[in-house]
Amino acid sequence: MPKHEPVLLKNMLQPGYTGSLKDYEQAGGYQALKKVLGKVAPADVTTMVIKSGLRGRGGAGFPTGVKWNFLPKDYQGPKYLCCNADESEPGTFKDRQLMERDPHQVLEGIALACYAIGAETAYIYIRGEFVLGSKILDKAVAEARAAGYLGKNVLGSGASIQIHVHRGAGAYICGEETALLESLEGKRGLPRVKPPFPATSGLYGKPTVINNVETLANLPHIVNRGPEWFASIGSPPKSAGTRIFCVSGHVKRPGNYEVPMGITLRELIFEQAGGMRSDKPLKAIIPGGASAAFLTPDHLDVKLDFESVAQAGSMLGSGGVTVMEEGTDMVWAALRLMEFFHHESCGKCSPCREGSSWLVQTLRRILAKRGRMEDLETLVQLCNNIAGRTVCAFGDAEVAPILSTLKYWRPEYEALIRKAEAHRAHELPMAGIRH
Amino acid sequence: MLSEKYKDEIADILSRYPVKRSALLPLLYLAQREAGYISEEAMQEIAGLLRLTPPQVYETATFYTMLNLKPVGKFHLQVCKSLMCALVGSDPLIGWLEKKLGIKAGETSKDGLFTLSKVECLGACGTGPMMQINDDYYERLTEEKVDRILADLKRDGTSALKTGPFMWPEPNGAKQ
Numbered sequence: 001m002p003k004h005e006p007v008l009l010k011n012m013l014q015p016g017y018t019g020s021l022k023d024y025e026q027a028g029g030y031q032a033l034k035k036v037l038g039k040v041a042p043a044d045v046t047t048m049v050i051k052s053g054l055r056g057r058g059g060a061g062f063p064t065g066v067k068w069n070f071l072p073k074d075y076q077g078p079k080y081l082c083c084n085a086d087e088s089e090p091g092t093f094k095d096r097q098l099m100e101r102d103p104h105q106v107l108e109g110i111a112l113a114c115y116a117i118g119a120e121t122a123y124i125y126i127r128g129e130f131v132l133g134s135k136i137l138d139k140a141v142a143e144a145r146a147a148g149y150l151g152k153n154v155l156g157s158g159a160s161i162q163i164h165v166h167r168g169a170g171a172y173i174c175g176e177e178t179a180l181l182e183s184l185e186g187k188r189g190l191p192r193v194k195p196p197f198p199a200t201s202g203l204y205g206k207p208t209v210i211n212n213v214e215t216l217a218n219l220p221h222i223v224n225r226g227p228e229w230f231a232s233i234g235s236p237p238k239s240a241g242t243r244i245f246c247v248s249g250h251v252k253r254p255g256n257y258e259v260p261m262g263i264t265l266r267e268l269i270f271e272q273a274g275g276m277r278s279d280k281p282l283k284a285i286i287p288g289g290a291s292a293a294f295l296t297p298d299h300l301d302v303k304l305d306f307e308s309v310a311q312a313g314s315m316l317g318s319g320g321v322t323v324m325e326e327g328t329d330m331v332w333a334a335l336r337l338m339e340f341f342h343h344e345s346c347g348k349c350s351p352c353r354e355g356s357s358w359l360v361q362t363l364r365r366i367l368a369k370r371g372r373m374e375d376l377e378t379l380v381q382l383c384n385n386i387a388g389r390t391v392c393a394f395g396d397a398e399v400a401p402i403l404s405t406l407k408y409w410r411p412e413y414e415a416l417i418r419k420a421e422a423h424r425a426h427e428l429p430m431a432g433i434r435h
Numbered sequence: 436m437l438s439e440k441y442k443d444e445i446a447d448i449l450s451r452y453p454v455k456r457s458a459l460l461p462l463l464y465l466a467q468r469e470a471g472y473i474s475e476e477a478m479q480e481i482a483g484l485l486r487l488t489p490p491q492v493y494e495t496a497t498f499y500t501m502l503n504l505k506p507v508g509k510f511h512l513q514v515c516k517s518l519m520c521a522l523v524g525s526d527p528l529i530g531w532l533e534k535k536l537g538i539k540a541g542e543t544s545k546d547g548l549f550t551l552s553k554v555e556c557l558g559a560c561g562t563g564p565m566m567q568i569n570d571d572y573y574e575r576l577t578e579e580k581v582d583r584i585l586a587d588l589k590r591d592g593t594s595a596l597k598t599g600p601f602m603w604p605e606p607n608g609a610k611q
């Protein structure tokens with residue numbers, strides 16, 4: 001295992017650390033804001049973030065500083081920053097910990113991003129279920145405002161930074177950045193057609209940046225310790241920094257582990273998370289949240305960085321690593337995820353809205369041992385007619401569990417169907433009507 | 436009327452947004468907090484407050500699963516059934532809850548105390564099986580723990596077994 005020290009989880013790993021403003025300041029908090037505000041030009045902060053190689057931690061992995069640079073340069077009106085705290089990707093539970101245990105680290109990151117892009121208002125769009133998290137953030141915002149880290153004329157720099165916490169209300173799709181904006185505007189969370197991109201026409205039609213919680217929490221450290229330090233961690237240049245991996249499923253010690261990007265799946269699962277929970281061997285891994293394709297034990301030496309996981313045919317995504325032991329029914333697993341996607345499809349695009357329903361029905365039929373061999377072709381056809389044909393990336397995401405389980409565990413599908421065929425062979429011709 | 440009872444809170448909510456409609460979700464939450472669900476009257480009042488038409492409020496309200504447009508029990512038990520929780524036993528747990536409460540998922544107990552719902556991922560995948568009861572998360576559930584939670588809720592209206600500020604694993608391997 002490579003030597004590493006936690007960065008984002010460092011404070012909260014100290015016994016007795018409460019995440020209060022006092023604790024955060026004692027741990028060196030808000031030094032980055034003091035160092036930068038009114039002293040470093042906003043454009044130089046952006047340059048620093050580009051140089052660090054920081055990429056978005058929400059799922060897509062877009063370079064953060066480059067995203068900021070898409071904002072129109074000479075725009076005079078209001079600009080907005082949205083912190084995407086709608087952590088909803090099944091398998092992912094890191095942002096909740098960052099917000100509930102060290103909220104000021106997130107707020108300082110937001111303040112730095114606001115300064116860099118010239119936004120006076122930031123909204124934290126937090127998933128509605130995180131009631132405790134939103135209360136903790138509300139309290140932290142009030143503390144930071146009273147201490148002069150937020151509000152008008154922050155630290156005497158002339159910059160004004162307001163942060164508001166806005167709760168969602170239970171819709172996975174609102175983690176998609178344009179659906180988030182629609183939701184924040186009080187509408188149904190339907191993704192927008194792009195272009196225009198949020199950088200030019202985002203919240204209320206104004207230039208807007210949307211960054212994930214973990215992405216923003218990295219900013220104080222990049223400012224304090226320098227972009228070169230950040231770029232030296234992990235697998236630079238393309239996957240710099242640490243990553244909080246959320247391990248779930250059949251391991252001994254599920255939970256959040258912050259490690260440098262580029263450690264292998266084997267190291268994460270068997271060293272950090274303690275290995276399998278019983279003597280049943282490993283069967284399947286989802287490396288980056290429900291939207292990522294399943295991998296097999298043959299992929300244990302794949303490095304957890306953006307490029308390596310993509311090369312293995314999946315994606316690093318949101319950092320949610322789900323581990324399944326031998327004996328887990330892969331058709332059942334694909335169906336469970338598909339039910340999730342069907343439930344969460346926003347309904348805007350027909351291929352996804354109708355296709356997700358068909359996929360669930362077909363999988364249910366196969367799992368209930370009533371399938372036919374041609375159902376497998378139907379599944380693939382449906383998937384191919386959804387992916388790439390929708391407004392947002394949800395369409396690509398929802399087909400990943402099916403296509404990847406079909407790729408690696410096709411015999412499991414076929415075995416269920418053969419049982420159905422054997423059953424049908426004994427039926428009278430009309431008996432099928434009862435089904 | 437919400438606007439009389441929560442005048443200051445509504446003013447505070449409205450002050451956060453340059454466009455009034457953004458206050459819609461917060462105001463719907465306010466209505467739900469007040470009555471346990473969002474009535475048509477409340478939606479009409481909110482429409483008036485935000486200068487929206489009632490259908491505009493309704494179209495938003497019907498999109499979000501956390502907004503109850505019908506009354507629910509005093510304690511709304513929402514158990515995660517997504518894959519990550521299912522891997523570690525959410526299905527038998529839902530069965531256990533159905534047995535203990537004498538209702539099926541989707542139903543409310545006769546005394547109006549408990550509504551049981553199966554829901555999709557609540558973002559607590561490392562500490563499953565788990566459920567949300569009203570505003571609180573309860574994680575790493577077992578049958579025994581569920582029994583204690585239900586008894587606590589009946590007796591005290593709350594339970595100390597709910598999760599505080601989340602961190603898992605806890606520092607220094609405490610409570611592993």
